[in-house]
Amino acid sequence: MNEQSSYCASIFPVPQGVPRPLWSVMIPTYNCAEYLRETLSSVLSQKLEPELMQIEVVDDCSTQGDLEAVVRAVGGDRVSFYQQPHSVGHVQNFARV
Numbered sequence: 001m002n003e004q005s006s007y008c009a010s011i012f013p014v015p016q017g018v019p020r021p022l023w024s025v026m027i028p029t030y031n032c033a034e035y036l037r038e039t040l041s042s043v044l045s046q047k048l049e050p051e052l053m054q055i056e057v058v059d060d061c062s063t064q065g066d067l068e069a070v071v072r073a074v075g076g077d078r079v080s081f082y083q084q085p086h087s088v089g090h091v092q093n094f095a096r097v
Contacts, residue, residue, distance in 0.1 A: 010095075019051070021052055021053055022052040022053065023053055023054075024054040024055075024056065025043050025054070025056070026056050026058065026094065027039060027040075027055070028058050028059075028090065029057055029058070029060065030059065030062050030087075030093070031065065033064070033065030033066065033067050036057070036070045036071070037073075037074055040055075040070070040075050040079060041074060043055055055075065055079045056079070056080045056081075056082070057071050057079060058082050058094070059082065059083040059084065059093075060084050060088060060089070060090065061084045061085065061086050061088075062083070067081070067083070068083065
């Protein structure tokens with residue numbers, strides 16, 4: 001394995017016939033509840049329908065703030081939230097499948 005491949009996530013094609021959004025917004029987080037509210041508000045202001053825009057927050061097991069509560073308060077059920085069971089680092093957190 002070369003050095004670059006250890007930093008690149010594998011992205012597999014979506015099978016034919018599986019619905020998918022026009023675009024996805026992936027928001028990796030770690031201890032940033034104060035900025036997450038602003039980020040989500042900005043993304044949601046685009047007002048695209050859920051079938052057109054997927055919004056995912058993936059948290060790297062933050063130790064400060066309640067990021068899931070921020071996601072629920074700002075995005076309701078429009079934004080998905082996943083928290084790593086333990087810190088995996090920025091690259092692996094962003095590459096969560």
